[in-house]
Amino acid sequence: MNIGIEIKKLRTEKGITLKELSEKSELSVGFLSQLERGLTTIAVDSLEKLAAILEVHLTHFFDYPHNKKDIVLRSYEQEIIDAVEGGFIKYSLSTDLENKQLVPRLIEILPQKKNEEILSYKHEGEEFIYVLEGILTVYINGKSYDVYPGDSIHMDSKIAHNWANYTNKKVKLIAVNTPNFYGHNTIASTK
Template sequence: MNKVIGSRIKDLRINKKMTLKELSEKTDLSTGFLSQLERGLTSVATDSLLNIAEALEVDLSYFLLGTIKKRENFIKRSYERDIYKLDDSNYINYVLSNDIEGKEILPRIIDILPFSRGEIQEYNHEGEEFVYVLEGIITLFVNGSEYSLYPGDTAHFDGGKNHCYINNTNKMGRILLVNTRRDISSINNGRV
């Protein structure tokens, strides 16, 4: 998966006539790291990949589309869940759909590892975001405000607001996360 993501980053960067140095300046990631990432020699944290997506003017899902096995069936069995974990990340993502290309929502279950606080890096994106807490106590930051969410709690907000999720406890946290995208047809054009 690292090679696929790296290749997509490189292709987009070159198509936009952007140098590694320019991408580095836009993302605050070193040129050495970006070079290794483009060659598939290293992995990337979700928040860093989101910064790259924003700098290249695409949705985060652009890098993940096609890395997930596409099935003809519209039903996805629990044992068929595709898992993608971006190493050095505090999140393990489970894609809940067989085919996210051309769809308006991106449904996922996300496990948030214990003590994921670290540096709080809020991000934003087009569309809406809906979260339902399945397990654990999750801290949601939206535009700098902090909210504690417990099992059964939900939040629904504009993805354009700066936000992030962390787990300050010693137990795994699990959320159902559904994102919408306003201009889903532009995936095929390389811009979401």
Template sequence: MNIGEKVKALRNERGMTLKQLSEATGLSTGFLSQFERGITTIAVEHLATIADLFKVKINYFFEEERESEPIVRGYNQPVIHQLNNMIYKQLSRSPQDKKIAPKMIEIMPHEKRELPTTYPHQGEEFVYIIEGILTLVIEEKTYQLYHGDSAHYFSTINHNWDNETNSIVKFIVVHYPNDY
């Protein structure tokens, strides 16, 4: 939730109209409306006035979203780890207590063109290609998956994936059970 949305939430909780907030702060209703919708920013001294009006500390507006929120913003996906030419990003706020673990994986292009060794592990795996061409090996068969393609298979069979192109490959993978 951005700062304007937090102001709007406080205003609505207190049953205050934009006009009333405007009168209490000396800011125009048009400006306040744009601010609440994230169209414009606000000077710190005006935000301090609003904080005083609603009897909250000014840092209330700058606090991060609580960890209990189920949303992970695209601009704030935590990198779980990097392995060789792969970057793993977490797509779940708290996968530790869930049955599935969705991740976005980015495979960078690389010089070595030998496919990685396949291996099995417990459960099921689902992949969905966002960008690029993913090479997927299941048992002895090799597939090329393109944007919008997906695959769902038991991960107890030998499998692996790689990027054999000169472009980045981005895809979502979901494991069951959660291998977080």
């Protein structure tokens, strides 16, 4: 999907002018015009603003992965499988999640404010996390841990847990989860 074309389509369907979209989003008319013509790209946080104004979820702008049957997934073929409000972008690290037990993902977490409430939760399965970049704050059973690049966590997902990024830089991690919600024709978020 071409994000710029989709933004223009949504904007015109809602009867919003470029100038109005510019004022609401605090992005320049020139930038928005270039975006709609496919001449520039947009940062996720700016796209999130536009999604809110156009009354769609951020994931509206991304295609879910196709069932490829190749064994090797090239880095340039990684597709977004989910983008969650609050700045979580999840990429599939598999060419075929159908009938698989594990869900390997690359996750990028944008900075968030420390005063945002982080609610822990539990779910079936187990989880493995390996931090590639940044400092991840992980909550496990009410206790907070700072997890640095090269650090990992392997746990039962039935333990109350969640994570956050309280730094001013992006956190990048690899997460491998069970069970596989994606391989059963259900797009469901485990984080």
